[in-house]
Amino acid sequence: xxASAVSFQPPFSLxxxxxxxxxxxxxxxxxxxRVALVPTMGxxxxxxxxLVRLGLAHADRVVVSLFVxxxxxxxAEDFAAYPRQEGEDAAALRTAGAHLLYAPDVAGMxxxxxxxxxxxxxxxxxxxxxHRPGHFQxxxxxxxxxxxxxxxxxxxxxxxxxQQVQVIRRVVTDLDIPVKIVAGxxxxxxxxxxxxxxxxYLSPAERAVAPTLHRVLQEAAAALRAGEAAALVLERARSAxxxxxxxxxxxxxxxxxxxxxxxxxxxxxRAARLLVAVKLGRTxxxxxxxxxxxxx
Amino acid sequence: xxASAVSFQPPFSLxxxxxxxxxxxxxxxxxxxRVALVPTMGxxxxxxxxLVRLGLAHADRVVVSLFVxxxxxxxAEDFAAYPRQEGEDAAALRTAGAHLLYAPDVAGMxxxxxxxxxxxxxxxxxxxxxHRPGHFQxxxxxxxxxxxxxxxxxxxxxxxxxQQVQVIRRVVTDLDIPVKIVAGxxxxxxxxxxxxxxxxYLSPAERAVAPTLHRVLQEAAAALRAGEAAALVLERARSAxxxxxxxxxxxxxxxxxxxxxxxxxxxxxRAARLLVAVKLGRTxxxxxxxxxxxxx
Numbered sequence: 001x002x003a004s005a006v007s008f009q010p011p012f013s014l015x016x017x018x019x020x021x022x023x024x025x026x027x028x029x030x031x032x033x034r035v036a037l038v039p040t041m042g043x044x045x046x047x048x049x050x051l052v053r054l055g056l057a058h059a060d061r062v063v064v065s066l067f068v069x070x071x072x073x074x075x076a077e078d079f080a081a082y083p084r085q086e087g088e089d090a091a092a093l094r095t096a097g098a099h100l101l102y103a104p105d106v107a108g109m110x111x112x113x114x115x116x117x118x119x120x121x122x123x124x125x126x127x128x129x130x131h132r133p134g135h136f137q138x139x140x141x142x143x144x145x146x147x148x149x150x151x152x153x154x155x156x157x158x159x160x161x162x163q164q165v166q167v168i169r170r171v172v173t174d175l176d177i178p179v180k181i182v183a184g185x186x187x188x189x190x191x192x193x194x195x196x197x198x199x200x201y202l203s204p205a206e207r208a209v210a211p212t213l214h215r216v217l218q219e220a221a222a223a224l225r226a227g228e229a230a231a232l233v234l235e236r237a238r239s240a241x242x243x244x245x246x247x248x249x250x251x252x253x254x255x256x257x258x259x260x261x262x263x264x265x266x267x268x269x270r271a272a273r274l275l276v277a278v279k280l281g282r283t284x285x286x287x288x289x290x291x292x293x294x295x296x
Numbered sequence: 297x298x299a300s301a302v303s304f305q306p307p308f309s310l311x312x313x314x315x316x317x318x319x320x321x322x323x324x325x326x327x328x329x330r331v332a333l334v335p336t337m338g339x340x341x342x343x344x345x346x347l348v349r350l351g352l353a354h355a356d357r358v359v360v361s362l363f364v365x366x367x368x369x370x371x372a373e374d375f376a377a378y379p380r381q382e383g384e385d386a387a388a389l390r391t392a393g394a395h396l397l398y399a400p401d402v403a404g405m406x407x408x409x410x411x412x413x414x415x416x417x418x419x420x421x422x423x424x425x426x427h428r429p430g431h432f433q434x435x436x437x438x439x440x441x442x443x444x445x446x447x448x449x450x451x452x453x454x455x456x457x458x459q460q461v462q463v464i465r466r467v468v469t470d471l472d473i474p475v476k477i478v479a480g481x482x483x484x485x486x487x488x489x490x491x492x493x494x495x496x497y498l499s500p501a502e503r504a505v506a507p508t509l510h511r512v513l514q515e516a517a518a519a520l521r522a523g524e525a526a527a528l529v530l531e532r533a534r535s536a537x538x539x540x541x542x543x544x545x546x547x548x549x550x551x552x553x554x555x556x557x558x559x560x561x562x563x564x565x566r567a568a569r570l571l572v573a574v575k576l577g578r579t580x581x582x583x584x585x586x587x588x589x590x591x592x
Contacts, residue, residue, distance in 0.1 A: 018472070113555075115417040116436070116470035122411040140412070141471075148444075148472040174412035175437075176314070176444040259409075 012094040014101045018149050021102050025063070025150055033060035037152035037179075039143060042066040042103075043083035043197035044092050047187040051156040052096045054184045058154045064093050065146050066103040071110075072138030083200055102150070109145065118144045118175070123166045123260050127275055128286070131250040139164055140171045147177050155179050160186040160194050162275060162288040166260055186287075188214065194287045201283040210280060212244040213287050217274050220252075221291045224266045224274075230254050231264070241278055250277035250284070257290065266291060308390040310397045314445050317398050321359070321446055329356035333448035333475075335439060338362040338399075339379035339493035340388050343483040347452040348392045350480045354450045360389050361442050362399040367406075368434030379496055398446070405441065414440045414471070419462045419556050423571055424582070427546040435460055436467045443473050451475050456482040456490050458571060458584040462556055482583070484510065490583045497579040506576060508540040509583050513570050516548075517587045520562045520570075526550050527560070537574055546573035546580070553586065562587060 015021050028035055036055035040048050048064075055062040066089060073079035090101050117137050124136040147155060157165045165183045172181055187195045192214035193207075202210060220237040224230060238252050254263045257271035266272055275288040311317050324331055332351030336344050344360075351358040362385060369375035386397050413433050420432040443451060453461045461479045468477055483491045488510035489503075498506060516533040520526060534548050550559045553567035562568055571584040 022474075113418075113466075114470050115419070116467050117415050117417075118412065118471070119415065120412050122409075145470075145472050148474065151474070170409075171412050173407075174410050174441075175414070176441050178318075178444065178447070 012090075012099060012101070014090055014103060016102075016104055016108065018104065018108065021063075021100070021149060024100055025152075028061045034154070035059055035150065035152045036062045037146065037150045037155045038062060038064045038098075039146050039155065039157070040064060040066055040089075041068045041082065041197065042089050043085055043200070044089045045187075045195045045197065045199075047158050047160060047184075047195040049092060049096045050187050051158060051184045052093065052098050054182065055154070055156050056097055058156075058180075058182060059152070061100070062098045063100045063102055063150055063152065064098045065150070066101060067109060067142065067146070069109075069138055069142045070106060071141065072132075072135050074132055074134065077132070078198075078201075083197055109142070117141055118171060120167050120170050120174075123163065123170050126262070127163050127251055127253065127255070127260065128277060129163070131277065136164070136167050140167055143168050144171060144175065144177065147172070147179055152179055154182055156182045156184055158186060159183045160196065160287070162273060163260060166258065192218075194285075196285070198283055198285070201281075203281060206281045206283065209245050210285065213241070213246070213276065213278065213280075213285055214289075216240045216244075217276060217287060217289045221274055221289055224254070224272075224291050230266060241276075246278045246280050246285075248279055250279075252276040252278070254291065308386075308395060308397070310386055310399060312398075312400055312404065314400065314404065317359075317396070317445060320396055321357075321448075324357045330450070331355055331446065331448045332358045333442065333446045333451045334358065334360045334394075335442050335451065335453070336360060336362055336385075337364045337378065337493065338385050339381055339496070340385045341483075341491045341493065341495075343454050343456060343480075343491040345388060345392045346483050347454060347480045348389065348394050350478065351450070351452050352393055354452075354476075354478060355448070357396070358394045359396045359398055359446055359448065360394045361446075362397060363405060363438065363442070365405075365434055365438045366402060367437065368431050370428055370430065373428070374494075374497075379493055405438065413437055414467060416463050416466050416470075419459065419466050422558070423459050423547055423549065423551070423556065424573060425459070427573065432460070432463050436463055439464050440467060440471065440473065443468070443475055448475055450478055452478045452480055454482060455479045456492065456583070458569060459556060462554065488514075490581075492581070494579055494581070497577075499577060502577045502579065505541050506581065509537070509542070509572065509574065509576075509581055510585075512536045512540075513572060513583060513585045517570055517585055520550070520568075520587050526562060537572075542574045542576050542581075544575055546575075548572040548574070550587065 036059035038051045038055050052062055068082050070079055118140040119137045120140050129136050169181050191211040193211045216237050220233050223233045255273050257273040263272055272291045273288055274291050277286045332355035334347045334351055348358055364378050366375055414436040415433045416436050425432055465477050487507040489507045512533050516529050519529045551569050553569040559568055568587045569584055570587050573582045
C-alpha cells in the first residue's frame with residue numbers, strides 16, 4: 001500500500017436521526033458494501049477501538065453507536081454520573097477508521113408510548129443478573145433496537161462483558177436477527193487491569209490495587225487446571241480479593257462458557273470461564289477469563 | 297390484461313427451512329420485488345385469503361406463514377385440537393395467488409435452548425390479555441421471529457384479532473422492525489358472524505345463535521352514537537348476549553381504538569372500538585367493531 005493510501009482519511013459522520021442512519025446504511029448496501037456495528041455507551045477506550053479495528057476486518061463500513069441506555073441502569077446505579085465525552089469519542093473513532101457515529105438521544109430511542117421488553121431466561125440469570133435486576137432486559141431490548149435500526153452484517157461486542165455477550169448471542173439466535181455476533185478479547189492495561197469506562201472512577205490508591213483482580217483470576221485458573229478442587233480454589237480467590245481491599249463481592253464463580261450454568265468442577269468436555277464482579281471503594285469492577293481443561 | 301395473462305398460475309412453493317425461505321426472499325429482493333407476509337395458524341378461511349389479496353395489492357410476492365404456535369395457547373386451551381389442514385390450505389393459497397407457504401415445525405421455530413421473550417405492556421393488558429395469560433407474549437415473540445425471518449416490506453393482519461394488531465404495531469414500532477403493518481377488515485358470513493377457524497367447533501344450534509354477537513355489537517354502537525351513556529349501553533348488550541345463550545362473558549368493552557385504554561364515554565377526539573370475547577358452548581368467540589363519534 002502506498003503512503004498516500006495509508007494517510008487517506010475516510011469520510012466520517014455523526015448521525016442522530018434513525019432515518020438518516022438507515023439512508024447511509026442503505027447507500028452502502030446498494031454499493032455492495034458489508035456493514036459492521038459496534039454498540040457502545042461512549043467514554044471510549046482502547047477496548048472499544050479494538051472492536052472498531054475488528055469491525056474493519058469483517059466489513060467495509062463500521063458504524064459505532066453511542067447511547068448511554070437508561071433502562072440498563074438500576075435506580076441506585078451511576079446513570080447520571082456515567083462519563084460522557086462525545087467530542088473526544090468522535091475524534092477517537094475517526095482516527096480509528098470508523099465511518100459513522102450514531103448517537104441518538106433518549107427520546108429518539110424510547111419515544112412516548114414505548115412499551116416493549118426483550119427478556120432472556122437462563123443466561124441472564126445469576127451473576128450480574130442477580131445483582132443488577134432488569135439490567136439484561138435493558139441490554140437485550142436496546143441491542144435488539146440498535147441491530148434492527150442498522151441491520152449490520154456483523155456486530156461486535158467486548159468479552160469484558162462476558163455475560164452480556166452470551167445474552168446477546170441468545171437474543172440474536174432466538175429472535176432470528178440476521179446478524180453475525182463477534183466477540184472481541186478483553187483489552188488490558190500493562191498491569192492486567194481490564195479497560196473499562198468505569199476505571200475513571202478509581203482513586204490513585206484503588207487504581208494501584210485494581211490489577212490484583214486479574215492476577216487472582218489467573219492464579220485461580222492455574223490452580224483449577226492443576227486439578228485442585230473448584231470449591232477450595234474459589235474460596236481462596238475470594239479471600240485473596242478481600243485481603244487486597246476489594247469488597248463486597250457480588251460473585252466469583254466458575255461457569256460453563258456458553259450457558260453460564262455453575263460448574264462444580266472443571267470438566268474436560270466443555271469450555272469453562274471464571275467470572276468476577278466486586279466493589280473496589282465505590283466502583284464496581286467486573287472481569288473474566290477462560291479456564292481450559294487440559295486435553296484429556 | 298390479456299386472457300392468457302389472467303390465467304397465468306404463478307409459481308408456488310412450500311418451504312419448511314428458514315435458510316430456504318431466506319434464499320427465496322433474497323432472490324426476490326435482488327430482482328427488485330416487494331415482499332408481503334401474511335402470518336397465519338392455518339385452517340384458512342376467506343378472512344386469511346382477503347389478506348393474501350391485500351398483500352398482492354401492496355407487494356409483488358406474498359409469503360404466507362402457517363405455524364400453530366404453542367406458546368400463545370394456555371395449558372387449558374385448544375392447541376392440540378386446533379384444526380390442521382395443510383394440504384387444503386396450500387391449495388387455497390395457490391389459487392389465491394400467494395407465492396410461498398412457509399410452514400416450519402415447532403423444533404424449527406423453537407430449537408433447544410430457546411430462552412427469549414418479547415413482551416408488551418399497556419395494549420397487551422386487559423381484554424384477552426387478562427383472560428389468556430401469556431397469550432400476547434407468545435404472539436409478540438413468534439411474530440417478531442416471523443418478521444425477522446422473512447424481513448418483508450409489509451405484513452398483513454386481520455382486524456378480527458384487534459388487540460393482537462395493536463400489540464404487533466407496538467412491537468414493530470418499539471423494536472424498530474423495518475416493516476409496514478397493514479390491518480385488513482374483518483370478513484363476515486352473510487349473517488354477520490366474523491370468519492374464524494374456531495367457528496368449525498360450533499354445533500348447528502350454536503352456529504344459529506352465533507350471529508347475534510355481531511348484531512349486539514352493532515346495536516350497542518348505534519346507541520353510543522345516538523348519545524346514550526356507555527355504562528348503560530354496555531350493560532344492556534351484556535344482558536342481550538346472556539339472554540341469547542352466550543356465556544360466560546370474558547369482556548364486552550368500549551376502548552380507545554389505538555391504546556385500548558377503557559373509555560367511560562364516546563369522546564369526539566379519538567376513535568373508539570367495541571370489543572367482545574364470550575363463550576358459546578365450549579367455543580370462545582371474539583369480535584370487534586369501530587364506533588365513530590359523530591363529527592363535532
